Amino acid sequence: MTQVLSSNSPSKALSSVKAVNRKRPVNLDLSQFHFPLPAITSILHRISGVILFVAIAFLLAGLDASLESEQSFNELMDTMSGFFPTLILWGILSALLYHLVAGVKHLFMDAGIGETLEGGQKGAKIVIAVSVVLILIAGVWVW
Template sequence: MAKGPNVNWLPVKDDNRPVNLDLTKFHFPLPAITSILHRISGVLIFVGTAVLMWLLAESLSSEEGFQRVGEWLQSPIVKFIVWGILSGLLYHLIAGLRHLLMDAGIGETLEGGRRGAVLIIVFSVISILIAGVWVW
């Protein structure tokens, strides 16, 4: 029999209680919501970069391509897509600044996390609305 470290030091509960995996039943605190949104906005930026690069390549392909992209950008659907990508970028930037401040030791307490989350929401809403006015 092989000898090794004893790993039975953690208490183990052997019961048959049901596990609730319905995420709609959980109440997430605001810092958790802002953290999840930060990750989602990163994915949006990743996908949105491909869209923006395609538009750039099309506009640089020829004079006709440039005119086509100019016409597409007048469409409300394309404006909404560009605004969505820009919104994700702004939110990710603001939430990322909070993470940098936390790396510097600022806002690491429970109360600091809550205040930081509120500030993220406030500054993001303001900047996203300004971006919406600019795009439209």
């Protein structure tokens, strides 16, 4: 312990600045650092989950209007035919589809499938590929 402390002490470092600097990456090239794909799919799973939690309010309001009366149903359909409401609906559907696909991958991993480093990277690629296809289909559907 004392050895470790003394070798890291500021006085020693000052006395051999050159030696210390050789070991330290002074200019970190941030472009060299990036999250691995499984980390990106994981954070997207969290972000889409938080989005969905907020989106439920809009979905419940929509369900309410759609069941209230024929008039409110038609009014809702009218509103939803606009560009921005359609865009928001597509956004909610995208979050839902992504969260669903990433969640299913979680269940596969719980079952012991794709738990290795390679499996995790492959799983992340599959999640991205499947959800992109589903999100594009949803986009065509709502428009």
